[in-house]
Amino acid sequence: AETDFPYLRERLVEQVCALADGPCEYTGLAMDEAHSGMAISSREFNWFVEDVEIGMRKAKIDLKAQNALLARMAKLREQVIGQ
Helix, strand or coil: CCCCHHHHHHHHHHHHHHHCCCCCCCCCCCHHHHCCCCCCCHHHHHHHHHHHHHHHHHCCCCHHHHHHHHHHHHCCHHHHCCC
């Protein structure tokens, strides 16, 4: 309820672009700091990943590129869950 959705969207776009080796630089907080106090569960993280997968399929992103991005996102998992 307290989320600044325009800010969240901008940082998420930056993060995904940077993870995909795009021309973006992520300017947000470190993942553990950004998610501090949220107590995000594994289940919630997985829901987010599923939403990303759905979006990539709808955008017709190549499966190899999808898997590469998801592998990079997976490395952030421990910095997000349980903070």
